[in-house]
Every structure is written in structure tokens, then in C-alpha cells.
Amino acid sequence: MSEIKNDLKYSSEHEWVKIEGDDVAIGITDHAQDSLGEIVFVELPKVGDVLEKSSIFGAVESTKSVSDLYSPIAGVVTEVNSSVESEPEIINSSPYDNGWMIKINPENIDDLDTLLDSKGYKDLVDGK
């Protein structure tokens, strides 16, 4: 079974969001990395890029397939995890910690309320 962390918010596109001070960190869920298989390539935005809610901010690729990454909320990119660009397999081994992808400064922190909590995301994964 894939892990779902209680203290995170989730999008229906299998991203997680974690509040870190004024910013939020974004990555993909354990379920997402498990479905993709070994990740061999990640394309991420640049610091300063402005993301709309649900806009495509990058892509994550396994040998078999490519998945777009959708921004769960609107904001400005403040940090990009260069480690996952050089070693994308970190996302497989540590999707919720070292495998974070970007940090953004949210346009409106209340946007987080539109996301799923862990139970809601679990129901989504279980197909409920």
C-alpha cells in the first residue's frame, strides 16, 4: 500500500502540498511515484515563474510514460529542488521529503482549503 501522510494537503492530480512558513512545498504522492515506476527525468519551472492554479508547471517521466505536473494552487516559484533534477530517482525513494519539487509563495493561502485532506485523497486513490 502506498503511504498517505496525514499532515499534507493533496490535489486530485496526485500532488501533495505542505506549508513551510510563508511558502508551500509541492511534490508528487507515493501513489503517483509507484504508478509511474522508476522516474528518469523531471522538468521543473524556474524561480520567479508565476503559476496559475491547475496550470502545468513541469513534467515527470518514467521510461514508460510522461505525466504533466499541475500546480495545486496559484503562486510564484521561490525555490526549485535541483537534486531531483539531477537524481530523479529520489522522488521514488522519498516522495514526501527529499523528493519535493518546488516551493511557491501562494497568491492566496486560502486556496489550500480547496485541496483534499489525507482522507479525501485516500478515497480518491481507493476509487471511492
Add this chain to the structure above:
Amino acid sequence: MKVTPLFEFHKNMNAKFVNFNGWNMPVWFEDLKQEHLHVRSSVGVFDVSHMGEVEVVGNMAEEFINYTFTNTVSDLNDGQARYGFFCNNEGGVIDDVIIYRLSIDRFFICVNAGNIAQVFEWLNSTSVNFDIEVKNLTDFYGQLAIQGPDAVKCISNLFSSSNIDAIKKYSISSIIELEDRFKQKLKSPCPNGYNFLIARTGYTGEDGFELFVPNEVLPDIYSSLLEQVKNIKPCGLGSRDTLRLEKGFPLHGNELSDKLNPIESNLSKFVDFSKPDFIGKNSLELISQNRTSTLIGFKMYEKCIPRSGYKIFSNDSEIGYVTSGTFSPSLQEGIGLGVISGNFSEVTDIEVKIRSDKKKAKRSAYPFV
């Protein structure tokens, strides 16, 4: 979705599944790359029971195959096989197949899963003037592909009284052990008497075998294979695809289709123009004299992955598209095949549009490995 008799096995081994032409098939078990590299270095087993099996039987079987198939089967002996195409009148490919001569009046054809109904109907409707019968044996046979440099050793241990190493490349033979072991048990044996066939063929570019066995005993055979053969790794369709692409083998639907003919996909060595007639011959001859496109191989300069459907450019002109692409597990770089306009057949440097960026790629000969 349809499943093979090994579905429960695969589920218990935690396979990841993918819908392939209406079949719920394992795409990988633990890890695609490991499965790929294991087939290159040792041996893997693929459940390819979704593939179709069709037989052409009768006095005019050879004549009929020579008329419908682009390659010749006239020089085959019993047990020998040949790769080629069933083409339509325009030269488009209905399917690419391996045809095995079981005997002078019996030819066994391995058909791609997505094309079974079409091939069967086409052969049937074409057969009206021939004294032959076309039989669809797809529901009867399951299929296992055992591929890799250790395949001979592993199969020889499993079937010790059959002289496995003596089966030449591109040949097929009956499996005596299995006939003996299962013949009495089969509820519905194959009408042709060959319940268990082993062919030294494959789709990975490695030495190996394809076993055609009755679906009803496939789970027995698969479990004894996994139990008795050390080192054999169950592999999914994901690595089957990367293995074939590294070798530059075409996939019907990607490099060949009703729109993509064998000439422009650089496979004319499997078209025998010396035969007096076969379906599509005239069109293919015309295409040979006036090629408008060509299939190329390429490698990406930087780390990125070309995918089927991405557009190919040369100096800002769109010149074609990617037919198959992946991140090569052996080479650790992006590789691909693509169709480009014949006007650009000499280009050496191209660009592939990946999402919003054009990425540089270098024309490459294939097989890539």
C-alpha cells in the same frame, strides 16, 4: 478487459497492469529497467498470451501464403519460419507477422494482438479461390516468450529430453515432454496435433524462445518454469517495448500501419519482389521508385525523452514525427525512431519538440545497441 490465464499469478506477484489493445497485461513487476537489463544479461519470461495464432491449412497453403505475404515461403522446410507483412492493395501493412511452416500444407502464423480479427477476416475473405482453410487458434494457445542469453540453458534444463540447442534460429518444433505430460489431461486438444510448440524467435534481439501452449495448462507450465529455473525474471510489456526499440524492431501501429508501408519504414528486405504476384506488390514497387518518406533513428543530445507523436524539425521546418521513443535502459539516453519527409532524408541533425522546447537530436543508425 480481457485477461490471460496468468492474470492471478501476475496479481500475486504485484505486477502493474496496463490496458494493451483491450487486454489487462502486466507492464512491469518490480522495475522496468531491471527487467530490461536482466533480459540483456540473463533471462526473462514474458506472458504474451494476448498475441494471436492463426493457421492456414490445405493443399494450396503455400500458394496462398505466397499470395498474401510480402516475403516468400517457398524455400522454407518444415519447422522453418519467416518474418514479413500482410499488406493491403495500397502497400499499407495490415500486420507484421512470423509465419512458421509446420508442414507443406500447414502454416502457423503469429499475429499481433490488436490485429487478430482483421487479419483473420482478411485471410478468410482472400481465400475464396484457394483450397485452404483459415483457422483462428487464438483462444486455444497461450504464449510465453523466454528471452535472454541464458534462455537456451534454462529451457534445456526444463525440457531435458528435447534437444533444445538444436532448434535453429527462426525454427519451430514440438515439445515432446509437454505433449507426454499433458496430452491425456487436455480437455480440448488442438485439432492439428501440435499442442505444444517451441520456436527460437523473439522480439527482444536476444537469443530465446516463444512457447505456444494450450491456455488451459499455461498456469501449470508458467509455475513450473518459475520454480525450476533459477534466475528467470517475470517481465512485463514495458521492457518488451524498450528491448525491441533498442534493437530498432518495428511495432505495428507505430513504425508500420495501413498508412506506413514496409518500403518507407526501411524493411524492404522482407518484401520479395521476385515473386510473380502478391497483394500490394504493384503499389510497393511504385513506392520503391518514388519514396516520399523514410524511417530514421536518432539519439537525444541532452537528457530528455522523445515520445511517439512528438514533431521532428530541421532548421525550423517540421519534417516528420516520432513513431517510437524511450529512455534507453542500456544506453541511459533518449532514443527514438521517426518518420521524416523524403526531401530531408539526408539530414544528420534534427530537433524534437518536447512539450514547449525543441531539443537537439543526432541521426543514429539502429539497432541502437
